[in-house]
Amino acid sequence: MxxxxxxxxxxxxxxxxxxxxxxxxxxxxxxxxxxxxxxxxxxxxxxxxxxxxxxxxxxxxxxxxxxxxxxxxxxxxxxxxxxxxxxxxxxxxxxxxxxxxxxxxxxxxxxxxxxxxxxxxxxxxxxxxxxxxxxxxxxxxxxxxxxxxxxxxxxxxxxxxxxxxxxxxxxxxxxxxxxxxxxxxxRYLDPAVREARVPSRLQRGSIDDSASNLSAALYELSRVDPDGLEALTRDLRDCLPGLEAIEFRQGGGSAETVVVSLVEAGLTRPIDLADASFGTVRLLALLTALHEPNPPAxxxxxxxxxxxxxxxxxxxxxxxxxxxxxxxxxxxxxxxxxxxxxxxxxxxxxxxxxxxxxxxxxxxxxxxxxxxxxxxxxxxxxxxxxxxxxxxxx
Ligand SMILES: Nc1ncnc2c1ncn2[C@@H]1O[C@H](COP(=O)(O)OP(=O)(O)OP(=O)(O)O)[C@@H](O)[C@H]1O
Ligand SMILES: [Mg+2]
The missing domain is CATH 3.40.50 (Rossmann fold)
Structure with a gap:
């Protein structure tokens, strides 16, 4: 139970x-x-x-x-x-x-x-x-x-x-x-969309209360539970017209960071979270928490x-x-x-x-x-x- x-x-x-x-x-x-x-x-x-x-x-x-x-x-x-x-x-x-x-x-x-x-x-x-x-x-x-x-x-x-x-x-x-x-x-999830847009340092572990590590948490999900990321992507497609896929790439700077971007129909390059819509980023934060394979009780x-x-x-x-x-x-x-x-x-x-x-x-x-x-x-x-x-x- x-x-x-x-x-x-x-x-x-x-x-x-x-x-x-x-x-x-x-x-x-x-x-x-x-x-x-x-x-x-x-x-x-x-x-x-x-x-x-x-x-x-x-x-x-x-x-x-x-x-x-x-x-x-x-x-x-x-x-x-x-x-x-x-x-x-x-x-x-x-x-x-x-x-x-x-x-x-x-x-x-x-x-x-x-x-x-x-x-x-x-x-x-x-x-x-x-x-x-x-x-x-x-x-x-x-x-x-x-x-x-x-x-x-x-x-x-x-x-x-x-x-x-x-x-x-x-x-x-x-x-x-x-x-x-x-x-x-x-977990007391209250995503701060501005913080969630920023590429995060690569780290193990789950999304934090303000979703300031959203990119790292999503990347972690893709690593430990690819099916979970697939299910999350399906949810996202059901909500966002034209959304095709979620992509990850390494960010610049001294620390190792991960950048999340969204592949959208009709565009020649993916859109980083920094440029995604408010609702998109917030939804992504909520779904990341809800798809986590081992969430807090x-x-x-x-x-x-x-x-x-x-x-x-x-x-x-x-x-x-x-x-x-x-x-x-x-x-x-x-x-x-x-x-x-x-x-x-x-x-x-x-x-x-x-x-x-x-x-x-x-x-x-x-x-x-x-x-x-x-x-x-x-x-x-x-x-x-x-x-x-x-x-x-x-
Ligand atoms: N120490 C206190 N003593 C008495 N009442 C307090 C105290 N601190 C806050 N409140 C009351 O709590 C109210 C805020 O309640 P709360 O934040 O839980 O509302 P809410 O239902 O979440 O509203 P919203 O939908 O706007 O978020 C304040 O307006 C104030 O009246
Ligand atoms: Mg309230």
Whole structure:
């Protein structure tokens, strides 16, 4: 089974006063500007960065605790909780649960963490590891103390998962390290087309969040999975009239670089990405991530439809659904055309309370969306655009 996050809860985080959002293998967030789609996606990026670089660093790069805390004039902790099936013995009945809670005390940021998982196969109960600021205590699922032992965190800035992952002993098993790996691997794709046009240094590895290494990532795909590149090229031909092939050549300069160019009908020489259209480059970045043979377990995509023709979105939805067998996909979109192609349980409608400013996510249950589609005979995107599912400006 592919690892996946099944639920995100957030409290007091930016506009997310209190939300509890169920996720499937492929989930699309829709809703007005400022309704909290990016804020929800960024919960995953925050937890990822905390897992990668430590909590302090994740806070610092965001401008501090006050920037992530909901600015409602009230005291309170920011609490982010992920539920999922990630570790080896997790199941729907016994999911993994990771909670990171941040607050302030005497001007300092304090944190609490909790990780609940099943350590062994079979009947055994889940166990909970917890950490406060400096000490790590082990407690049972029912809250009772299981061991008198407390261990100091390796560093007060790293996540508890990181500390336990290092221990990796018989007592804790592989749970914390598996969950840590899952978090650190999360991809948050938000292609920066200007950067993606630039020839990149030859390097192994996959596309980065801003697609600044698009050329190298595409070249890598052509090397490790020629069939994947062929399939990608077919997708591209379905979207771009006259596109024939993708070519690679070595670039100039001191470092070894790779230049990607597109063979187009009617032209005597291929067009480098530097001269390709905005939508072409962006589509290429998305398809490169979606065709990767070994993608990370979870891929987040910001504004997936940005710059793309409605017909290209048809191709993209098919590709995302197919890719979601290998990487869980959570994306934001503003496109009714894209939403028309979705099942009710793939749509999460986001709204925002006009008075309090808090995000209401989801503002409709999947069952309500399914019933509305069934009753009306309209496609889900049409219904959403008409306003009858919410998720439109008032
Ligand atoms: N610290 C904070 N406290 C309260 N609200 C915040 C905080 N930071 C940001 N916000 C709110 O979050 C809103 C932005 O939400 P977000 O970026 O998630 O919107 P979005 O749904 O992605 O919109 P778009 O479609 O335009 O990208 C801001 O307009 C602001 O009202
Ligand atoms: Mg946004």
């Amino acid at each position: 592919v690892s996946q996050i099944t639920r995100i809860e957030a409290r007091n985080y930016k506009s997310l006063e209190q939300v509890d959002v169920a996720l499937g293998p492929f989930t699309v967030l829709v809703g007005p500007n400022g309704s909290g789609k990016t804020n929800l996606l960024s919960v995953l990026r925050f937890v990822r960065d905390a897992a990668r670089f430590g909590i302090e660093d994740a806070l610092r790069t965001r401008g501090g605790f006050d920037r992530i805390k909901r600015q409602d004039g009230k005291q309170g902790r920011v609490t982010l909780t992920l539920h999922g099936n990630v570790t080896s013995h997790a199941s729907t009945g016994a999911p993994d649960r990771y909670q990171l809670s941040l607050g302030t005390s005497k001007g300092e940021v304090t944190r609490r963490e909790e990780f609940t998982y099943k350590r062994m196969a079979g009947q055994g109960r889940r166990i909970t590891l917890s950490a406060n600021e400096t000490a790590v205590a082990r407690i049972a699922a029912d809250g009772s103390d299981q061991s008198a032992q407390t261990r100091r965190l390796a560093s007060s800035t790293t996540t508890m998962l990181g500390t336990f992952a290092q221990l990796n002993d018989d007592e804790v098993g592989r749970g914390p390290s598996d969950f840590l790996d899952f978090l650190t691997d999360i 979870l891929t987040v995509i910001e504004e997936v439809d940005h710059g793309l023709h409605p017909y290209a979105l048809d191709v993209l939805v098919g590709r995302m659904r197919e890719a979601s067998k290998r990487t869980q996909l959570l994306v934001a979109s503003h496109s009714p055309t894209l939403v028309n192609r979705l099942e009710a349980n793939e749509i999460v409608v986001c709204d925002r309370d006009a008075e309090s400013g808090e995000s209401i996510i989801p503002s409709r249950s999947a069952a309500e969306i399914a019933a509305a589609v069934e009753e009306s005979g309209y496609l889900p995107g049409e219904l959403w655009f008409s306003g009858s599912l919410g998720g439109v400006p008032n």
